[in-house]
Amino acid sequence: MSFPLSRRRVFSGGLLAALAICAVLDVPAARAEDLSRATLTVVGQGEASAAPDMASLSTGVVTVAKTAEDALAGNSKSVADVIAALQATGIEPKDLVTSGFSIQPQYVYPQQGQREAPRLTGYEVRNTVNVKVRDLSTLGGLLDKLVQAGANQVSGMSFALQDPRAIEQQARLAAMADAKAQAQSLADAAGLRLVRIRRISPQPDMGPVAAAPMMMKADARAVPIQAGETTARAQITIVYDAEPR
Structure with missing residues (x-):
């Protein structure tokens, strides 16, 4: 069945208007669904140690x-x-x-x-x-x-350590695991379900170096040295979307 040109334009315009209305109606629904979700923020800590070289x-x-x-x-x-x-x-x-x-x-x-x-x-x-x-x-x-x-x-x-990258990576993985464990524990206690990770924010790696200042004397012999361990520390912040179970 064919329509005159003027009627086809009216029909086409009406269809576009209807689609636009549907799109407008869908946006608030999506936003309402997003706003209904809580956010859960956790900060994970991790560290790893190795003998210095x-x-x-x-x-x-x-x-x-x-x-x-x-x-x-x-x-x-x-x-x-x-x-x-x-x-x-x-x-x-x-x-x-x-x-x-x-x-x-x-x-x-x-x-x-x-x-x-x-x-x-x-x-x-x-x-x-x-x-x-x-x-x-x-x-x-x-x-x-x-x-x-x-x-x-x-x-x-x-x-x-001459190359500290290995223990720095271990510290970051430990911090990530700590953050995930905290998030799951808090979500369970609050009756929430973790939906997805919204943001991950790693902090700069922290690796304190212990100093041992000393003043030598002219008669020093066989100086005893204790090197201890070198420790790398990491901190990661994770923001989760969560919703009621």
Whole structure:
């Protein structure tokens, strides 16, 4: 059956209008269904540990002499001996970095009430090197050799993994499992059913490094070292859609 052009236009326009009305009616229904769902937010914590395989420390020499030239000469010789001792134990040049150098005049100041000017007594030279030790079995002996070579400062010792990615991944998986377990437990207690995950927000990985500062003495021998464990920590926030059972 055929219709005149004008009637076909009216029919077509009416069909489009009906479809538009249906679409408008469907939107509030979908929104109402979405709003009827509760959201459940949980924060999962996870950690993983492993024995460290690398140590970092700072070592150096402090030298005091009457003149700046003498202080610098004595300090330079001692630092050269320290670096040679480090390299003799297998430390590569890439793992040695000068982190501080200074020359400072030393004064004796008059007591309160005296009008004397400060008196120059000499000069102090400090030279500090940061060291990475990639073979922990050599660390105790290395500290002993440093002191024998002339180092009179060792500080900022810390332990880490050369490649921490494995335990960081383990920590993230543990945090995810913890978040899921929390969500299921809370949903069961509230009489809810978890529908889907709406959002996952991992936080930056947290891996604290324990430091053990120390000051070496000239007669130190066979320094005992306890490396402990390196721990990676992770935190993940998960938002679930939930609905009544």
